[in-house]
Amino acid sequence: MTLLRSVPAASALAFAALVLAGFVLPDWAMFLVTMAFAKGLVALGIVGLMRGGLVSFGQGLYFCIGAYVSGLMANWTGITDIFLLSLLGVLAAGAIGTIFGPLLANYRGIFFAMLSLSLSMILYGALSKMTTLGGTDGLNVAAPTFLGYAPEGRPLGLALYLYTSAIVVLVGGLMRGLFNSQRGLIALAIRDNELRIEYLGASVRTAMAINYVIAAVLGGLGGVISGLAIGHVDPEFSFWTTSGEFVFVAILSGYLSIPAVFVGSILLEVVRSFSNLYFPNTWQLALGIFLLLVIVLLPRGLGSLTLRRRKAKEQA
Amino acid sequence: MELFAVILVDGLIYGAWLFIVSVGLTLVFGVLNILNLAHGSLYAVGAYTTASAVGAYFAFGGDGFPIGSYAVMIIAAVLVAIVIGPLLERGLLRHFYGRDEVLAVLVTYGVFLILEDVMKLIWGVDPYFVYQPYDLLGSVEVGPLYYVSYDFLVIAVAIIVGLLVWFVINRTRQGKVVLAVIHDREMSQAMGVNVDRVFMAAFAAGVFLAALGGALTAPMISVSPGISVNVIILAFAVVIIGGLGSIEGAAIGAVVVGVARAASVHLLPEAELFIIYLVMAAVLVFRPEGLFQKTQARKI
Numbered sequence: 001m002t003l004l005r006s007v008p009a010a011s012a013l014a015f016a017a018l019v020l021a022g023f024v025l026p027d028w029a030m031f032l033v034t035m036a037f038a039k040g041l042v043a044l045g046i047v048g049l050m051r052g053g054l055v056s057f058g059q060g061l062y063f064c065i066g067a068y069v070s071g072l073m074a075n076w077t078g079i080t081d082i083f084l085l086s087l088l089g090v091l092a093a094g095a096i097g098t099i100f101g102p103l104l105a106n107y108r109g110i111f112f113a114m115l116s117l118s119l120s121m122i123l124y125g126a127l128s129k130m131t132t133l134g135g136t137d138g139l140n141v142a143a144p145t146f147l148g149y150a151p152e153g154r155p156l157g158l159a160l161y162l163y164t165s166a167i168v169v170l171v172g173g174l175m176r177g178l179f180n181s182q183r184g185l186i187a188l189a190i191r192d193n194e195l196r197i198e199y200l201g202a203s204v205r206t207a208m209a210i211n212y213v214i215a216a217v218l219g220g221l222g223g224v225i226s227g228l229a230i231g232h233v234d235p236e237f238s239f240w241t242t243s244g245e246f247v248f249v250a251i252l253s254g255y256l257s258i259p260a261v262f263v264g265s266i267l268l269e270v271v272r273s274f275s276n277l278y279f280p281n282t283w284q285l286a287l288g289i290f291l292l293l294v295i296v297l298l299p300r301g302l303g304s305l306t307l308r309r310r311k312a313k314e315q316a
Numbered sequence: 317m318e319l320f321a322v323i324l325v326d327g328l329i330y331g332a333w334l335f336i337v338s339v340g341l342t343l344v345f346g347v348l349n350i351l352n353l354a355h356g357s358l359y360a361v362g363a364y365t366t367a368s369a370v371g372a373y374f375a376f377g378g379d380g381f382p383i384g385s386y387a388v389m390i391i392a393a394v395l396v397a398i399v400i401g402p403l404l405e406r407g408l409l410r411h412f413y414g415r416d417e418v419l420a421v422l423v424t425y426g427v428f429l430i431l432e433d434v435m436k437l438i439w440g441v442d443p444y445f446v447y448q449p450y451d452l453l454g455s456v457e458v459g460p461l462y463y464v465s466y467d468f469l470v471i472a473v474a475i476i477v478g479l480l481v482w483f484v485i486n487r488t489r490q491g492k493v494v495l496a497v498i499h500d501r502e503m504s505q506a507m508g509v510n511v512d513r514v515f516m517a518a519f520a521a522g523v524f525l526a527a528l529g530g531a532l533t534a535p536m537i538s539v540s541p542g543i544s545v546n547v548i549i550l551a552f553a554v555v556i557i558g559g560l561g562s563i564e565g566a567a568i569g570a571v572v573v574g575v576a577r578a579a580s581v582h583l584l585p586e587a588e589l590f591i592i593y594l595v596m597a598a599v600l601v602f603r604p605e606g607l608f609q610k611t612q613a614r615k616i
Contacts, residue, residue, distance in 0.1 A: 055418040107604060110351055110417050114556050115600055118593040121549060125590025240549060244353075244425050251422055281436060288429030295423055296411070 011173040014259070018165040022158055030161045032269050034229050037164045039063075040265035041222035043249035044175060045215030050255045051179065052211055053191035054108065058116030059246045061123050062093040062216045064238035066223025067141075068133070069093075071233040074142040082144040082163060086224050093220025097213040105208035108194075120238045127235035138234025141227050164225050171218065172258045178214075179258075187211060252294050254301015264302050318459065323578045325458060329467045331574025332474035336532060338551035339481060339566050340525030346561030347498055347518035349417065350409060353424040356548030357431035358400065358523050360539075362530025364435060365392040367444035367539045374448055385449045389531040396527035401520030410515065428544070436541055443540035450535035470532055477525065478567055485563070494518060498561075553596040559606030568607055572599075 022030065042059050049056055066089035073079045073088055100119060107115055128136045143156055151159050178184045186202050194204050227233045236242060245268065253264035268287075275286035341355045352358075369392040370385050378384055404427065412420045453465035485491035496504040497514045505511045529547075537543065554573050558565025573592050580591040587594070599607065 057421070103601070107600075110421070110560065111556070111600065111604060113418060113421065114351075114552060115597065117549075118553065118556075118596050118600075122590045122593045122597070125587075125593065128589055129586050241545070244422075247418075247422060248425070251419065282433045284429040285433035285437075288426040288433075291426035291429065292408070292423065295419065295426070299415075299419075 045218035058120035061120035062219025066220035067227030089224035097216025327575030327578035335570035337529035344522035356544035360544035362527025397524035559608035562608035565608030
């Protein structure tokens with residue numbers, strides 16, 4: 001078990017398992033996991049903010065920016081390379097995040113949540129009205145290529161899945177490193193007592209702004225992948241219910257464990273897909289009940305399960 | 317000049333409507349400290365209940381006394397408040413008092429999802445039309461334009477609701493008790509206030525105001541799925557602009573947003589969808605806690 005404590009080793013193991021799974025998973029499950037991972041990236045950004053006590057109800061903004069960058073680049077410039085598109089999406093989301101980050105870093109609690117929500121709704125409103133960008137219908141996104149490799153059908157799904165898995169493992173490892181670093185620990189301390197941190201000499205605003213930019217970047221990355229996986233983007237990406245789902249995954253997972261975020265995201269996608277299949281008219285009802293059950297039964301998130309077990313073991 | 321007057325009248329009508337649909341939200345937040353995402357759904361439930369009730373009223377001989385449909389609308393809103401208010405508050409929300417605000421938001425998000433589908437199960441997905449109360453009062457001439465009188469009824473109702481809420485909170489014993497609970501929950505309990513009952517009553521009042529908003533709106537629109545999603549975002553903007561928990565703030569916020577939207581409709585139609593959030597963002601940049609919120613001391 002000591003091997004699993006080392007982040008690179010655990011990441012490598014997780015990636016190997018994901019690659020193996022890729023060759024046995026049926027198409028629908030692969031798509032589901034790809035989408036869940038893409039959305040999990042966005043939720044991971046919220047988890048990073050949550051460690052500092054903030055919850056953004058507007059990550060749909062960056063999710064949407066990423067998705068539209070991938071869509072527009074493919075349509076306007078013919079760039080379909082997924083690495084380049086990811087980079088552009090990340091840069092775009094990061095740039096916008098850098099503008100709003102320092103501004104939002106002054107706000108706490110419900111005001112932060114609502115202000116971030118209003119930003120995403122401004123984008124939603126603007127996109128819905130812009131006919132050049134497809135209006136409410138959105139636009140189609142060309143299939144991605146991978147450094148010149150242009151698969152179709154199942155290989156395309158597999159390639160996207162593997163790409164997403166690699167990103168998730170990489171980002172997960174980096175975020176674990178960040179969370180364990182001084183900066184990451186300061187965020188946790190801010191959650192407990194902001195003023196004390198200021199007295200100790202760290203800047204709460206800077207920490208918050210940096211967490212926000214990281215969340216924006218992850219949101220953009222998740223958006224690029226989702227846009228490419230679905231093959232279509234529309235303003236709904238920026239709607240508040242989309243953002244609500246990200247917050248749900250973040251709360252469902254808790255801020256204690258990073259793998260829990262992606263497990264939580266898969267769980268949500270599974271619940272959604274199956275309730276969509278079996279109760280097509282009442283899937284929101286099923287989702288809502290699931291959400292309430294999780295909040296009532298697991299108030300500290302999925303991640304608290306492993307922690308509880310670890311603690312029990314340490315005490316024994 | 318004429319355009320200015322038109323914008324003002326349109327803005328006031330829209331602002332009055334906004335105030336009615338958002339005042340319940342700010343009331344619930346003020347007392348329970350819960351930002352209720354399901355507020356829009358309660359509004360929609362009110363609209364649907366009204367559509368059914370008024371439809372039934374006219375189907376069973378209400379034509380002879382059409383003004384009675386207004387009473388039916390109010391009764392429908394009261395019914396929604398009595399049934400859903402205590403159920404939600406006692407059954408679910410009370411478990412989240414004093415916990416993380418954002419967690420409570422997420423709980424009400426779950427309620428929102430559930431109510432959306434429950435409404436579809438009860439009322440189906442086909443739109444309902446109850447135009448009778450809207451046409452009943454005819455129209456009035458304002459300058460060169462004709463307005464449906466019902467729109468001015470909405471303004472009247474908004475003023476009455478605002479004054480009534482203000483009066484109850486500031487000038488009655490029950491209102492003072494509510495203020496005491498807002499100020500210090502534990503202390504008021506120690507002084508013998510039944511805090512549970514205050515919470516239940518405040519939440520039921522919030523549900524009633526949401527449902528009343530729906531009831532008033534039902535005759536103006538086709539009542540169909542999806543009406544709740546937009547209302548909640550509008551109500552949020554209004555309440556945040558005014559300062560969470562402030563009734564006066566909600567009134568000012570509603571008028572500001574109403575006039576801003578009317579101006580945008582007439583001058584810059586492309587911006588109509590997001591002018592509200594733009595106003596909200598602008599207000600928050602200068603007044604981080606909204607227009608009417610006292611700044612609170614930070615904990616050390």
